[in-house]
Amino acid sequence: MESLKSGQVSQLIKQLQEYDERLIIWRPTLLHTCRCLETQKMYNSLYQLQILLQDPIRASMTCIKFYTMNCDSFQQQHGNAQHLRNAHLHLQSELELMQWENINADSIRSSKSINSNRRSSVSSNSSTPCSGNNFFLQMDVRSLNAHINAILRQLDVAKFLAKCEMENSKEDVSGAGGGLITEKILEKIRLESSKTLPTLFDNTPEKIQICLLILLCGKNIEEGFGLVYRIIQDYKLTSLKIFASAAKYLARNQRLAEVDNLLSCITSNNGVSSQDIDETLIVAINSAINTHESDVKTMLDNLTKRIHSIELRISSHIFIGQLKSAYLLTNKYERLGDIRKILRQAEATNQIHMKKLCEKKLQMSCTQQQQQQQQQQQQQT
Numbered sequence: 001m002e003s004l005k006s007g008q009v010s011q012l013i014k015q016l017q018e019y020d021e022r023l024i025i026w027r028p029t030l031l032h033t034c035r036c037l038e039t040q041k042m043y044n045s046l047y048q049l050q051i052l053l054q055d056p057i058r059a060s061m062t063c064i065k066f067y068t069m070n071c072d073s074f075q076q077q078h079g080n081a082q083h084l085r086n087a088h089l090h091l092q093s094e095l096e097l098m099q100w101e102n103i104n105a106d107s108i109r110s111s112k113s114i115n116s117n118r119r120s121s122v123s124s125n126s127s128t129p130c131s132g133n134n135f136f137l138q139m140d141v142r143s144l145n146a147h148i149n150a151i152l153r154q155l156d157v158a159k160f161l162a163k164c165e166m167e168n169s170k171e172d173v174s175g176a177g178g179g180l181i182t183e184k185i186l187e188k189i190r191l192e193s194s195k196t197l198p199t200l201f202d203n204t205p206e207k208i209q210i211c212l213l214i215l216l217c218g219k220n221i222e223e224g225f226g227l228v229y230r231i232i233q234d235y236k237l238t239s240l241k242i243f244a245s246a247a248k249y250l251a252r253n254q255r256l257a258e259v260d261n262l263l264s265c266i267t268s269n270n271g272v273s274s275q276d277i278d279e280t281l282i283v284a285i286n287s288a289i290n291t292h293e294s295d296v297k298t299m300l301d302n303l304t305k306r307i308h309s310i311e312l313r314i315s316s317h318i319f320i321g322q323l324k325s326a327y328l329l330t331n332k333y334e335r336l337g338d339i340r341k342i343l344r345q346a347e348a349t350n351q352i353h354m355k356k357l358c359e360k361k362l363q364m365s366c367t368q369q370q371q372q373q374q375q376q377q378q379q380q381t
């Protein structure tokens with residue numbers, strides 16, 4: 001352990017190899033040592049040991065730890081990009097080796113006695129009780145490709161958000177904003193407080209936070225939408241949850257005009273249903289700050305007109321106080337139930353003219369129904 005604490009890992013490995021060149025008898029000891037180093041957060045020594053043991057997958061994981069350590073901003077995270085590039089190199093070398101071994105295995109498939117995996121062949125030559133355990137962490141080709149893709153995508157994420165932080169800081173020269181734009185938005189979109197930055201190596205909630213940050217921190221929605229869409233596809237995230245959450249944030253933070261840009265980006269991509277678009281619109285409209293400003297009313301009216309569902313469109317017109325628009329739609333589609341909703345809202349808001357229109361419409365409908373019933377009775381007699 002003294003050798004590890006002093007950073008003399010290579011010397012320690014050489015000493016162990018004097019007894020067993022392939023380190024087979026030291027396997028349990030080395031595994032336990034790696035666990036201890038990780039527990040004590042001696043990551044530099046752990047990484048050196050993994051490199052010397054030629055364990056590239058675990059070495060790549062340690063590189064990711066280096067990448068995420070002590071990062072308070074995405075600028076710092078982007079500054080740690082070399083650690084991710086090292087992780088990528090470790091996984092890429094393992095992937096190329098596996099592909100080469102697969103080629104060799106295909107060429108000698110008829111010979112069952114030959115094992116194409118170099119690590120399995122080492123363990124098979126050992127007669128110790130530990131020989132059946134996998135000393136090196138292994139992944140199949142598909143998993144390796146997925147991890148490589150995650151690393152490359154995370155590099156793109158950190159680069160984009162670091163740029164957003166820098167540009168926003170330049171614009172906010174007075175410093176009145178109090179903190180980085182990413183920090184402010186994370187405080188509002190997170191359900192639980194956390195000091196760590198989200199990454200694509202985390203779970204689904206953190207991946208969704210990444211998508212929201214990209215959409216909300218850029219100069220405009222279009223700037224980061226392509227990257228968000230690729231992340232959604234890579235990890236099969238629920239697009240509705242992301243887009244609706246973004247729309248909710250925009251509507252609540254005086255950025256209602258950007259909801260229209262978000263919808264334009266959404267509709268430009270195939271595979272997004274009209275129902276999802278309607279849900280996103282409803283969330284934005286219901287989340288908008290209640291104000292009497294004419295431009296806000298106009299934006300809300302325009303968003304409502306984009307709703308596909310007639311029922312939801314009428315309800316939204318009623319919600320934002322556009323009773324005339326709601327009345328015209330109900331008349332067009334003969335929706336008497338919605339006329340009653342408009343009547344109740346007109347009574348509640350003391351809109352006398354709209355109240356009379358609704359009452360007249362309901363009275364006319366009642367008269368028509370009575371006439372139809374009389375005709376049916378006459379036909380039966």
